[in-house]
Amino acid sequence: MKPTDTSDPDYFHQVVDCQWACPAHTPVPAYIRLIAQGRFSDAYLLNRDSNVFPGILGRVCDRPCEPACRRTRVDGEPVAICRLKRVAADHRDDITDRLPAKPEQTNGKRIALIGAGPASFTVANDLAPLGYECTIFEKLPEAGGLMRANIPAFRLPEKVLNEELQYILDMGVELKLNSPVSSMKALLDDGWDAVFVGTGAPKGKDLHLPGREEADANIHIGIDWLESVAFDHIDSIGKNVLIIGVGNTAMDCCRTSLRLGAESVKVMARKPRNFFKASEWELEDAEEENIEIVVNHSPKAFVTENGKLVGMTFELMEYDVDEKGEITGQRVTGEETLPCDDVILAIGQENAFPWIEKDAGIEFGKWDVPVVDEETFESSRKGVFFGGDSAFGPKNIIWAVEHGHQAAISIHRHCQGLGLRDRAPREVELQSAKMGMFEWRYSNAYTDAERREMEHVALVDRFQRLNIEVELGFTAEQIAVEVQRCLNCDVQTVFETALCEECDACIDVCPVECLSITPDADSEADLRASLSQPDAPDGQSLYVSNPLPLTGRVMIKDENVCLHCGLCAERCPTSAWDMKEGVIKIPHADDQVETVA
Ligand SMILES: Cc1cc2nc3c(=O)[nH]c(=O)nc-3n(C[C@H](O)[C@H](O)[C@H](O)COP(=O)(O)OP(=O)(O)OC[C@H]3O[C@@H](n4cnc5c(N)ncnc54)[C@H](O)[C@@H]3O)c2cc1C
Numbered sequence: 001m002k003p004t005d006t007s008d009p010d011y012f013h014q015v016v017d018c019q020w021a022c023p024a025h026t027p028v029p030a031y032i033r034l035i036a037q038g039r040f041s042d043a044y045l046l047n048r049d050s051n052v053f054p055g056i057l058g059r060v061c062d063r064p065c066e067p068a069c070r071r072t073r074v075d076g077e078p079v080a081i082c083r084l085k086r087v088a089a090d091h092r093d094d095i096t097d098r099l100p101a102k103p104e105q106t107n108g109k110r111i112a113l114i115g116a117g118p119a120s121f122t123v124a125n126d127l128a129p130l131g132y133e134c135t136i137f138e139k140l141p142e143a144g145g146l147m148r149a150n151i152p153a154f155r156l157p158e159k160v161l162n163e164e165l166q167y168i169l170d171m172g173v174e175l176k177l178n179s180p181v182s183s184m185k186a187l188l189d190d191g192w193d194a195v196f197v198g199t200g201a202p203k204g205k206d207l208h209l210p211g212r213e214e215a216d217a218n219i220h221i222g223i224d225w226l227e228s229v230a231f232d233h234i235d236s237i238g239k240n241v242l243i244i245g246v247g248n249t250a251m252d253c254c255r256t257s258l259r260l261g262a263e264s265v266k267v268m269a270r271k272p273r274n275f276f277k278a279s280e281w282e283l284e285d286a287e288e289e290n291i292e293i294v295v296n297h298s299p300k301a302f303v304t305e306n307g308k309l310v311g312m313t314f315e316l317m318e319y320d321v322d323e324k325g326e327i328t329g330q331r332v333t334g335e336e337t338l339p340c341d342d343v344i345l346a347i348g349q350e351n352a353f354p355w356i357e358k359d360a361g362i363e364f365g366k367w368d369v370p371v372v373d374e375e376t377f378e379s380s381r382k383g384v385f386f387g388g389d390s391a392f393g394p395k396n397i398i399w400a401v402e403h404g405h406q407a408a409i410s411i412h413r414h415c416q417g418l419g420l421r422d423r424a425p426r427e428v429e430l431q432s433a434k435m436g437m438f439e440w441r442y443s444n445a446y447t448d449a450e451r452r453e454m455e456h457v458a459l460v461d462r463f464q465r466l467n468i469e470v471e472l473g474f475t476a477e478q479i480a481v482e483v484q485r486c487l488n489c490d491v492q493t494v495f496e497t498a499l500c501e502e503c504d505a506c507i508d509v510c511p512v513e514c515l516s517i518t519p520d521a522d523s524e525a526d527l528r529a530s531l532s533q534p535d536a537p538d539g540q541s542l543y544v545s546n547p548l549p550l551t552g553r554v555m556i557k558d559e560n561v562c563l564h565c566g567l568c569a570e571r572c573p574t575s576a577w578d579m580k581e582g583v584i585k586i587p588h589a590d591d592q593v594e595t596v597a
């Protein structure tokens with residue numbers, strides 16, 4: 001087989017499963033090591049370079065990193081990455097003087113940002129310190145986007161949100177609240193050097209079933225209803241509430257209903273549990289609060305009496321599911337009517353751009369969404385960029401942040417008259433982790449400790465007010481154990497073919513049998529058959545060395561199972577194996593050094 005090309009920066013990046021899976025590529029193991037040393041402020045700031053909102057995301061991130069975590073392949077439970085992010089945020093000192101400062105002089109380029117959500121705030125975070133004059137227009141009376149208007153305060157306290165938004169405003173960003181942009185053409189006429197659209201996907205889907213109009217007063221669109229609660233326009237709900245849909249919005253709606261006085265709240269799902277869209281941890285939190293989740297009920301009609309909602313009728317569903325877990329057939333087996341006082345619809349969101357004129361030079365494609373370049377985030381009109389949920393539909397905060405970083409690079413290059421696609425490349429810098437002969441700059445002892453569970457406020461106390469934060473954060477003991485569960489996947493095993501004497505010492509010592517010296521083969525499947533551990537779980541490809549100097553055989557490493565314990569490097573008499581920390585550099589706007597004089 002062809003030897004593995006480790007000069008491609010993505011090779012070592014991919015080994016760090018969590019960082020590779022994170023849309024913003026946050027350097028997880030590096031900040032976990034800082035937390036382990038008690039350097040909370042440093043951990044916070046390192047995290048903040050890529051993830052602009054560590055305190056917010058340490059609470060509510062969708063955490064695509066966790067299912068990817070190598071630890072799941074070792075003992076089934078990922079490192080509590082999200083919780084550790086929160087640890088750094090909760091225990092940091094005042095870091096304001098370590099943040100990028102407002103420049104003394106601006107560069108005269110004016111950028112309009114529409115919508116004060118995480119996407120626009122990230123663009124401002126990256127551009128304002130470079131001297132750009134950023135103005136955010138927001139239609140609501142407060143900033144934060146869905147983070148404020150929809151994510152309930154019992155999951156994300158207002159103080160945490162305000163602090164992290166303020167850091168960015170303090171960089172010299174102008175925020176215009178209560179300022180809806182109602183005409184793109186009028187805005188463009190104001191002569192901005194670039195425009196960023198970060199208006200999200202603000203339209204909640206409706207359910208047009210019999211009885212809908214008659215029962216209107218007691219049927220609520222989930223995201224609008226949560227916004228009304230967040231801005232104190234609603235402070236009560238009926239005793240008996242049905243939530244339609246079983247995604248994350250439904251979880252926030254049901255838990256908020258309980259806090260507004262509902263006595264019975266049922267979440268109605270059309271399909272069985274393994275088809276739910278909500279994250280497992282959000283389902284668990286709702287069920288802990290005695291929310292009932294009812295499966296296989298498909299909404300049929302709203303039932304009214306004297307013009308008022310009194311219940312809802314559902315068709316009872318049955319499904320055929322194949323071995324791959326896909327639905328191959330469905331049928332209705334009956335009908336059930338459940339009484340209710342209010343129904344909340346949480347069945348999805350859509351983009352809506354009523355304020356962008358058809359002749360504004362911005363092309364719209366299928367489903368009436370703007371045509372946006374996936375690399376540059378530019379629309380078909382030069383100098384107009386989209387990002388976050390407004391670009392490709394509803395995703396999550398960390399995606400909005402990454403879109404913001406990428407759009408900021410494009411806006412910077414656009415304003416400097418540089419090609420949008422000639423962006424600075426990703427790089428990996430390898431630094432030896434050696435401290436002495438057999439000592440490393442990282443803790444390489446393997447622990448089999450189980451994932452720590454975060455404590456919650458007691459149920460009786462939880463419903464006193466809407467804004468009592470449910471999760472309490474990790475205790476000192478939990479922090480100490482959880483940081484040690486991280487396998488330091490960024491400390492890479494680096495092999496120097498020319499030094500290998502084929503003594504097998506590394507193979508003998510490796511606790512998970514992930515190394516093999518074997519004759520080369522034509523395919524990965526053939527090579528796998530000759531490995532010490534041929535049936536290891538897969539996900540990553542094998543590392544294949546150049547032919548070894550003595551016999552021409554090859555060194556194979558199965559990156560899937562490596563624990564990064566460094567025993568191979570400790571045992572190797574010639575240092576053919578070394579442990580090197582890989583610093584993965586993901587360029588942002590401030591790394592695009594070229595400017596036009
Ligand atoms: C109920 C709910 C819970 C969620 N929970 C989570 C979670 O726990 N974790 C997670 O990662 N993600 C969560 N999300 C998703 C996440 O909030 C969004 O993906 C993210 O906020 C998108 O960011 P954005 O900047 O693109 O837009 P948004 O956050 O939607 O912000 C857009 C802003 O633009 C403003 N705006 C719109 N039109 C105009 C206009 N014409 N002029 C001026 N201003 C305008 C809006 O008022 C809004 O403030 C949740 C979403 C919902 C609905």
Ligand code: SF4
Pocket residue numbers: 016017018019028029068069070071079081485486487488489490
């Ligand atoms: S073990 Fe640590 S570095 Fe490896 S994937 Fe999990 S969190 Fe990331």
Ligand code: SF4
Pocket residue numbers: 493509510511512513514515557561562563564565566567568569
């Ligand atoms: S670091 Fe070396 S000894 Fe440890 S698991 Fe990985 S290959 Fe095996």
